[in-house]
Amino acid sequence: MSDTKIKICGLFRLCDAEYVNCAMPDYAGFVFYPQSRRNISLKLALELRKALHPAIATVGVFVNASYTEIVELCCQNIINVVQLHGSESNEFISGLRCILPENKIWKAYRIRSAKDLEVAKTSAADMVLLDNGHGSGKRFDWSLIMDFCRPFILAGGLTPENIPDAIKQFNPYALDISSGVESDGVKDKTKIYAAVAAARRG
Numbered sequence: 001m002s003d004t005k006i007k008i009c010g011l012f013r014l015c016d017a018e019y020v021n022c023a024m025p026d027y028a029g030f031v032f033y034p035q036s037r038r039n040i041s042l043k044l045a046l047e048l049r050k051a052l053h054p055a056i057a058t059v060g061v062f063v064n065a066s067y068t069e070i071v072e073l074c075c076q077n078i079i080n081v082v083q084l085h086g087s088e089s090n091e092f093i094s095g096l097r098c099i100l101p102e103n104k105i106w107k108a109y110r111i112r113s114a115k116d117l118e119v120a121k122t123s124a125a126d127m128v129l130l131d132n133g134h135g136s137g138k139r140f141d142w143s144l145i146m147d148f149c150r151p152f153i154l155a156g157g158l159t160p161e162n163i164p165d166a167i168k169q170f171n172p173y174a175l176d177i178s179s180g181v182e183s184d185g186v187k188d189k190t191k192i193y194a195a196v197a198a199a200r201r202g
């Protein structure tokens, strides 16, 4: 049994909540980024939150959004965790923490080189998320993070097949998966189930 948590990200249909409830990951993610094909409205996010099992924490993914946009989702209890996926600074993160002391803040870093990891190391966020892009479905070079010295969430190109290897190599706090649990651009119930089962097994 592994203690690595798992997040299924990018729910955008009501049936996605049913699929996720069957598999029971630790987190479910909603994307609030108009340029994403997984972007959802506040209304749909509210419906999805209501449809999800209460034990599943929800994560809102934002890209350079304003405090106002983020706070609205948190105040309506639609999301528990704020995931910042743009170029948000440590100052922005600290300001957000003052406004939302009850919500955890995760900051995603696009890992291309050792320099990117130096920036991630000094992050003001509660948890750093190491990723390849914006839901690209592609892995970055995992050899870069062999000596990364703070707890992290691994994202980018994860699949039910490579999850055991990711846990074995890095024992991350959590794994974050979106494209790898989709078929033909929509969430796939069988893949969601397989990903969560693989994460639990380790």
Ligand SMILES: O=C(O)c1ccccc1N[C@@H]1O[C@H](COP(=O)(O)O)[C@@H](O)[C@H]1O
Pocket (backbone or CB within 6 Å): 009, 010, 029, 031, 033, 036, 037, 038, 039, 061, 062, 063, 085, 129, 131, 133, 134, 135, 136, 137, 138, 155, 156, 157, 158, 176, 177, 178, 179, 180
């Ligand atoms: O999924 C998106 O469309 C998205 C848009 C903007 C920012 C982040 C987005 N997704 C996040 O990307 C990673 C990895 O996703 P994948 O498994 O490689 O598809 C994950 O953190 C998603 O939350």
